Amino acid sequence: MMGPAHSLSGAAAWLGVGAAAAAAGHTMPWPVLVVGALICAGAALAPDLDHKSATISRAFGPVSKGLCEIVDKLSYSVYKATKGPGDPRRTGGHRTLTHTWLWAVLIGGGASLAAITGGRWAVLAILFVHLVLAVEGLLWRAARVSSDILVWLLGATSAWILAGVLDQPGNGSAWLFTEPGQEYLWLGLPIVLGSLVHCIGDALTISGCPILWPIPLGRKRWYPLGPPKFMRFRAGSWVEIKVLMPAFMVLGGVGAAAALNFI
Numbered sequence: 001m002m003g004p005a006h007s008l009s010g011a012a013a014w015l016g017v018g019a020a021a022a023a024a025g026h027t028m029p030w031p032v033l034v035v036g037a038l039i040c041a042g043a044a045l046a047p048d049l050d051h052k053s054a055t056i057s058r059a060f061g062p063v064s065k066g067l068c069e070i071v072d073k074l075s076y077s078v079y080k081a082t083k084g085p086g087d088p089r090r091t092g093g094h095r096t097l098t099h100t101w102l103w104a105v106l107i108g109g110g111a112s113l114a115a116i117t118g119g120r121w122a123v124l125a126i127l128f129v130h131l132v133l134a135v136e137g138l139l140w141r142a143a144r145v146s147s148d149i150l151v152w153l154l155g156a157t158s159a160w161i162l163a164g165v166l167d168q169p170g171n172g173s174a175w176l177f178t179e180p181g182q183e184y185l186w187l188g189l190p191i192v193l194g195s196l197v198h199c200i201g202d203a204l205t206i207s208g209c210p211i212l213w214p215i216p217l218g219r220k221r222w223y224p225l226g227p228p229k230f231m232r233f234r235a236g237s238w239v240e241i242k243v244l245m246p247a248f249m250v251l252g253g254v255g256a257a258a259a260l261n262f263i
């Protein structure tokens with residue numbers, strides 16, 4: 001899928017988690033619902049850091065370009081080192097290491113750890129990166145028209161304001177994990193979810209997605225998981241734009257209403 005569909009599906013998924021949390025008696029304060037949806041929308045772009053023309057690789061100028069090259073090389077060498085007898089030969093790292101459940105868990109776990117040990121600046125950094133990505137993903141071409149610097153400023157000011165809102169008692173820094181010292185531990189959850197939702201989105205396209213790595217399936221360790229061939233579509237096709245994106249918006253709206261106990 002393309003950037004906007006990935007981001008919308010990420011936001012919708014977190015709003016769905018909000019609905020489930022409300023049903024389970026852990027109702028999210030509204031800032032957790034909003035910030036989580038934005039983080040998840042941003043995190044749903046992150047796995048494509050292995051592809052140089054992806055939104056995320058362009059989002060932070062030379063920093064993300066450089067990181068993209070490193071991630072592509074790393075992914076490719078991990079692929080070569082771990083490929084099973086049934087896995088095809090490939091020429092680059094796109095849709096390998098960063099498109100797996102293990103990567104999602106490591107990135108999310110790392111973010112949670114940084115949030116509880118790194119203090120306010122770590123929280124602000126996590127918010128900033130994901131808010132910039134959310135703006136790029138959700139506003140797509142509209143964000144391209146303005147300059148990168150404006151998008152970064154928007155990300156930085158919203159990160160500052162939202163962290164201030166979350167910090168107020170009862171507003172959510174201690175949502176779900178309530179012991180002292182566990183503030184913002186939940187920040188990793190929308191990040192794991194966003195990465196997984198990205199992989200599922202890619203699995204629906206022609207080439208599939210090796211979500212299960214390193215768990216082998218038959219002779220393949222990088223099995224491209226996906227539904228039966230006739231249910232798959234090409235990235236950026238009409239199915240994605242005319243069917244899936246409106247569906248994500250409706251589902252997200254219903255999820256948000258349920259999460260806030262309106263329905």
Ligand SMILES: [Zn+2]
Nearest residue numbers: 047048099202
């Ligand atoms: Zn992808």
